[in-house]
Amino acid sequence: MELGSTVSAVRSKRVLVGEEVRPAVVLIKDGKIHQILSEEDFSGDVSCEVLDVGDSVVMPGIVDCHVHVNEPGRTSWEGFWTATRAAAAGGVTTIVDMPLNSIPPTTTLGNFREKLREATGKCFVDTAFWGGVIPGNQLELQPMIQAGVAGFKCFLIHSGVEEFPHVTDCDLHTAMKQLQRTGSVLLFHAERDVEQTIEENSDPSQYSTFLQSRPDVMEIEAIRTVTELCLQYQVRCHIVHLSSAKPLKLIQEARQAGAPLTVETTHHYLSLCAENIPAEATQFKCCPPIRGSINQEQLWSALKAGQIDMVVSDHSPCTPDLKKLDSGDFTQAWGGISSLQFGLPLFWSSASKRGFQLSDVVRLLSRKTAQLCSLDGQKGSLAPGYDADLVIWDPEREFEIKEASIHHKNKLTPYLGVTLQGVVCTTIVRGRLVYREGSFCPEPLGKHLLIP
Template sequence: MELGSTIGAVRSKRVLIGSEASPAVIVIKDGKIHEILSGSRFSGDVGCEVLDVGDSVVMPGIVDCHVHVNEPGRTAWEGFWSATRAAAAGGVTTIVDMPLNSIPPTTTLSNFHEKQQEATGKCFVDTAFWGGVIPGNQLELRPMIQAGVAGFKCFLIHSGVEEFPHVTELDLHTAMKQLQGTGSVLLFHAELDVLQATKETGDPCQYSTFLQSRPDLMEIEAIRTVTELCLQYRVRCHIVHLSSAKPLKLIQKARRAGAPLTVETTHHYLSLCAENIPAGATQFKCCPPIRGSNNQEQLWSALKAGQIDMVVSDHSPCTPDLKKLNSGDFTQAWGGISSLQFGLPLFWSSASKKGFQLSDVVRLLCQKTAQLCSLDNQKGSLYPGFDADLVIWDPERLFEVEEKSIHHKNKLTPYLGITLQGVVCATILRGQLVYREGSFCPEPLGKHLLIPQRKSCKTQ
């Protein structure tokens, strides 16, 4: 079948339905899953041309709800064309774009419209958009909800870019009042500058110097603030990119008290650890930082126990010069890791050795992420009536991450040269073949996903 062609049905001996991978045929009509035939109906005539993928695993396309595309304004860092091709190559069929580091940021209705216009005709996968909360933009929040943003993100510490300032506690109370009754969600970069910007005193080329400047305490205190606000206003809240396992007790306590609070971690916190980061290897820098191996094991345990809800890429690329590779100075380098294309194999390479099942991959990378951005009625699961977004992959096959196979605009990533388990063979978006074995559909077929309001915008 040609790239871009419409698929009538997909047959595999390993279709992931519920918790089991079993023989089935997924019949597709008008871009939706029409029915799933299993058992004796698996080998029968389904009345259309069938793409038979043998024993490759077929599961829902991944929903990566934490991606910095950076367009418009910082398109040299990344762009919709390159980011969404990388997504398709990684089996990601939906991304949700963060409100920064583009210029302008998605903090007003006008800026949101500008972002949508910029993305039009450039997306190889479906794309939704987060808005942002910054000081003074509270009257923009409801108009943005009505226009279809998935929710909002804010920072409790300097964001790294001047045009997206962090909020104070007063700003948060103002924003929470606007969000009450809307069904929307507020995402928190949860670090607080409790140490008043500890100056790095060690060798700036040693990773330990940077790590000591962003201790666990910064996440603990930020999350303490978030849990209190969440319980007070009962607005959905979400902790992005949790790096430290220490605040999990606070999160669990708040949830038991009824807080509508969720939390994600990222592939880099689960795959990389501080002890193995070489001197001057600034491609490993991100905020919050990659912590030690003991902490990493605790994150995996929390994931298995359901205390962490989902895993995302936090794809945050930049141009190579901003990584300061020549000087190797961690204190000056841009903090962000590129991994959008490799999330599935990164996760599976470790998870498969820790007793996780393929059904856990669907739950953590597809279903829970779709739920966060209110797309769980059409994305992230194999059900009749849902979008026919599928990733076809081989969970046993190994491959090496090579620069020539990276589709992100900038190829710098800490994963270069490592061997991963799990190869994406093909990606189907709403019933159309958009990626197969290194090649892409010639035209971008992705749509903008505007999120309908969950509840009335009247204040409760």
Template sequence: MPGIVDCHVHVNEPGRTTWEGFWTATRAAAAGGVTTIVDMPLNSIPPTTTLRNFQEKMATASGQCFVDTAFWGGVVPGNQLELRPMLQAGVAGFKCFLIHSGVEEFPHVTIDDLHTAMGQLQGTESVLLFHAETDLPLGSVEKADPTEYSTFLRSRPDAMEIEAIRTVTQLCLQYKVRCHIVHLSSAQPLALIQAAQRAGAPLTVETTHHYLSLSAEHIPAGATQFKCCPPIRGIANQELLWLALKAGHIDMVVSDHSPCTPDLKSLTSGDFNQAWGGISSLQFGLSLFWTSASLRGFTLPDVVRILCQRTAQLCRLDNQKGSLVPGHDADLVIWDPEKEFEVKEACIHHKNKLTPYLGLRLRGRVCATIVRGRVVYHQGSFSPVPLGKQLLIPQEKHRRPLQPGY
């Protein structure tokens, strides 16, 4: 199969390399059949919000990557004059937050910031990615038990996503700049997204493996390894996400690999309010997806479209990644769709082994991963040296722009 393109990965290097780094993240990717990752601009110090910071990121990644790596830039208040230079230097596009990002170095944007940024991006082939949650006045949850997952879930209701996505659709229609909703957790805003697309908005949307594989009803008290933002919601919502994916209303599925050190997960207290929000899954995305998707009538061509082709299109790498066609890079994953295995700590290649998938039995085992014709992973062993390269995205008009829906 074509190698997987995971366009939503937090590597966190430089600055928070104890959380994750390019060496460990890209080995985990290779072990999971991922041949290309796109690194998110935040959680590293400095964040990828200026040309200088982007250059520092690339220098840090040099010689450390076992798979090919591209980079997102970031939109934060006041960096609008850095966007065009970062685009010229080769970032795949930009990400912003409509709510606190979780780290102080990457502040969220205001509506005024977005108008300014979109003005800068008009006339380019770039894309603006949105963490689509917004603060809303909520009822008091202070007295509720912070170790109960339901307490955390009530603090991040569907309405936060709905209102944020309403804002995104309006901006997308106004500026006609390509926009993308990252990690959709709630099925409720899908009607807004579809209406905007019908009106001509160049808008796409992704969901993640954890929203499709995990459900609120099955998260034990104090199990903070399940915390992420937006939150994992209930089974009924999950089934609606699967139906939307089947119908083509969700374009792609990614890992949103967002690891941290175990102490930041507040495992001892089990306090969901205090724990870092992020899930480690980069190595297991293909198996997680196939385990559930194969039971819902998805076929192998569906897997290729959702995990390889659509993700490559988003970051304008589909002229070389995501498909097995002449002229593309020879990026391959060889895997056994019938083979089952248990997720054990000893087999995890992420830097920190904490993941909600420990002990889970999955279907679909990766045998080998090949990047540009060279074997980087085979049956538990890696190439002696990293063979991945940095992917810089040219700014000429792309031949096959991503169209929302099917």
């Protein structure tokens, strides 16, 4: 079966149907899942060419709803062509692009249209788009919703780029009034500047110096603000990349009080910890920071208990010079981690040792992420009527991350040389074979997902 061709049936001894893994044949028609049949019920229709994948696992493709593609404007950092190939190689069938780090940012209807033009003809997987809330753009929000953005993101602290300023409390109240009764969602980078004392003459090449500059209290105070707004306005709110387990109590209390609030964490907070970060290893820098191992175990417990809703990559690449590798200065380096291609094996390598099942992987990496951006009617589930977006992978097989196999534009990642469990073999998007064993379909087959 050639790359790019249409698949009409996939057979495996291990298909994830609901919560259960069993032998089945997935029938595909017009890019959608038509039926899921047991081996006995599948008569082997002669007109139907079957992709038999043996005992590889077949499950819904990953929906990564937190990806910085950075095009237009910072395409040297990443771009739709490279990002979506990396996604396909990692079994990710849908990405949602963040509104910042591209120039212009997705903060007006005009900028959103420019983003769509730039992304056309470059996406190997399906792509949706977040808009942004910045000071003064409140009248752009409803037009962007009508044009199909998945929702909006804002920062409560400096975003790292001048063209995406952070919002004040006043801006937030204004935006919330615009979003009421739209069904849209507001995503928060939940850190707030707080008074703190930093030791003089701290060594900027030590990770502990950077960690000390972004304490848990910054997340706690920001999340306090978010929970109050969410309860007051009853607008769907979502906390991106939670790194500290300490604010979880606030989140739980707000939900119990009726706040429509969700929260994600990332692969790096679940698989990396502060104690193991070497001096000058600025490829580990991100905001909020990677915290200690005790905190990490608390995040895993919260995930298991359902207090954290989903896991995403927060793929935030840059050019190598911005990571300040020559000086190893954590205070000056760009904060962001590249991991879009490796989310599934990163998660599974740790989760499988903690008693998580394949059905948990789908819930946390596909179904809940699709739900966040209102794509849960077509993405993130293996069921009739859903898009035939499939990842076919081997959860037992191990591989080492080598530079040659990385498809992101810039290869710098803290995972270089790491051995992971779970090899992605094949990725199918809407019934089309887009990736298999290291090769891609000759042309991009992904489409733009505009949210009705």
